[in-house]
Amino acid sequence: MPLFAFDNTYARELPGAYVAWPPAATPAPKLLFVNRILAAELGIDAAALDGPEAAAVFAGNTVPPGAEPIAQAYAGHQFGGFSPQLGDGRALLLGEVVDRHGRRRDVALKGSGRTPFSRGGDGKAAVGPMLREVIIGEAMHALGIPTTRALAVVATGEAVVRERPLPGAVLTRVAASHLRVGTFQFFAAQGDLETLRRVVDYAIARHDPALAQAPQRHFALLRAVAERQAALVAQWMNVGFIHGVMNTDNMTISGETIDYGPCAFVEAYDPAAVFSSIDHGGRYAFGNQPQIARWNLARLAETLLPLVAAPDDEAAIRDAVARATEVIDAFPGLYRAALLAGQRTKLGLHHASRELDAADAALVDDWLALLQRGRVDFTLAWRRLADAAAGDDAPLRALFGDVDPLVAWLARWRARCDADDAAATHDPAAGPLARAERMRSVNPLVIPRNHRVEQALAAVSDDGDLGPFERLLGAVRRPFDDEAAQAPYAEPAPAAVTAAYKTYCGT
Numbered sequence: 001m002p003l004f005a006f007d008n009t010y011a012r013e014l015p016g017a018y019v020a021w022p023p024a025a026t027p028a029p030k031l032l033f034v035n036r037i038l039a040a041e042l043g044i045d046a047a048a049l050d051g052p053e054a055a056a057v058f059a060g061n062t063v064p065p066g067a068e069p070i071a072q073a074y075a076g077h078q079f080g081g082f083s084p085q086l087g088d089g090r091a092l093l094l095g096e097v098v099d100r101h102g103r104r105r106d107v108a109l110k111g112s113g114r115t116p117f118s119r120g121g122d123g124k125a126a127v128g129p130m131l132r133e134v135i136i137g138e139a140m141h142a143l144g145i146p147t148t149r150a151l152a153v154v155a156t157g158e159a160v161v162r163e164r165p166l167p168g169a170v171l172t173r174v175a176a177s178h179l180r181v182g183t184f185q186f187f188a189a190q191g192d193l194e195t196l197r198r199v200v201d202y203a204i205a206r207h208d209p210a211l212a213q214a215p216q217r218h219f220a221l222l223r224a225v226a227e228r229q230a231a232l233v234a235q236w237m238n239v240g241f242i243h244g245v246m247n248t249d250n251m252t253i254s255g256e257t258i259d260y261g262p263c264a265f266v267e268a269y270d271p272a273a274v275f276s277s278i279d280h281g282g283r284y285a286f287g288n289q290p291q292i293a294r295w296n297l298a299r300l301a302e303t304l305l306p307l308v309a310a311p312d313d314e315a316a317i318r319d320a321v322a323r324a325t326e327v328i329d330a331f332p333g334l335y336r337a338a339l340l341a342g343q344r345t346k347l348g349l350h351h352a353s354r355e356l357d358a359a360d361a362a363l364v365d366d367w368l369a370l371l372q373r374g375r376v377d378f379t380l381a382w383r384r385l386a387d388a389a390a391g392d393d394a395p396l397r398a399l400f401g402d403v404d405p406l407v408a409w410l411a412r413w414r415a416r417c418d419a420d421d422a423a424a425t426h427d428p429a430a431g432p433l434a435r436a437e438r439m440r441s442v443n444p445l446v447i448p449r450n451h452r453v454e455q456a457l458a459a460v461s462d463d464g465d466l467g468p469f470e471r472l473l474g475a476v477r478r479p480f481d482d483e484a485a486q487a488p489y490a491e492p493a494p495a496a497v498t499a500a501y502k503t504y505c506g507t
Helices: 009-013 036-041 051-059 127-142 181-190 193-207 217-239 286-308 314-347 354-374 378-389 404-422 432-440 450-463 467-476 484-490 495-499
Strands: 018-020 030-034 070-072 076-078 081-083 091-098 104-110 149-161 165-175
Touching: 009 018, 009 070, 009 091, 009 193, 030 051, 030 127, 036 149, 051 149, 051 165, 076 181, 127 149, 127 165, 127 450, 127 467, 181 193, 181 286, 193 217, 193 286, 217 286, 217 314, 286 314, 314 354, 314 378, 314 404, 314 432, 354 404, 378 432, 378 484, 450 467, 450 495, 467 484
Parallel strands: none
Antiparallel strands: 018 070, 030 149, 070 091, 076 081, 091 104, 104 165, 149 165
């Protein structure tokens, strides 16, 4: 039985949007990680996941039946500067599978060797960054955040040279699709409107089929992408996730998080937090992420304008710009609504109305200001607020140096909770204990703490020890569980460690 049942619509329907290319062979492939949970979703026979045959497939040494390896073409704004040709420089889309839930999903290799888009790179990847994708992707999935996921990681048996020689690896990544803002930019920049039109229609058919017959389908697609990105970035902000490299080639049409290179999680709450070694100006700082998402959407909108307005039709151009601008200008409101909805849930509020929006937003803003002034750990503060909901303020107070402002804020929050309960007469979800239980189900105890991630990856890269990686992976897959085994993974790094922490692209 083949490992995958491929159906390759991208390769079939979008000629000119890729280059057919084989993966490079590796000398000694060895499985380091297999995601059996994800494999089951994809309908993969569990018995086919072990042994040298599976390692050969996941390393790219064996192209499985039905696969059509291709390097996808795309462009992108990288830190604000436009690169008209990027493309898959070390990745190959093997094909697509329809999972057990009827969802079409890409299966791609990363680190599988040079392609025509490599731009001088070696097309390889190291073990550490590929296992980072496993940890962060699985953590995000467990937190309920849309994300690409790792199906497998294989050690290649050869070294890749970065600052020093590192053990090589290939990742198998699963995604709703690899369509990016940069995919649209590539063909718009070339003036290839025919292929661009086919890419738009393909994106609609794959992600928004209900829009296929919409009279203004291009703007309807833009609106759908805006809604997905607003929801996604709001979720990032509510767990303290910093993507680190929000270039337009890393912004998906599907609304999934993609590319876990220089990502990190904030510990002491700080909207200006930046960990990426290449983000010298703080463009992609934690608090800037909503504005960058909007900026990226504007770049997507620009690619669509030539499809709906001829260059010599000034009236049509003005109308198209107005329609696109309407969508872009609506993004902050979409984002704020998604953010506040998540924040209310984190606060344990069960009932809401537009009349309460301003007051609830002020309540959250003042809470975050408390965390920022006190350099309080973002994740633990929310989690300990659940203890306060159950009547025990001590764990929360212990996080603060000056508790007087906290006490005043807690009084306001409890008054809001009382009003929330009063609106929920005979609702079993009302009351302090039910509120605390709800809050613990959405405010994680465990996130991929940056120092824990680095320790786990160093153990594999330097010593070949998978134990710390496997234990950390087990912890982040159960982010809301409060058990003794989880406790070491809930603790922040020492402040001095966090202050000096840097992340790298892994390229």
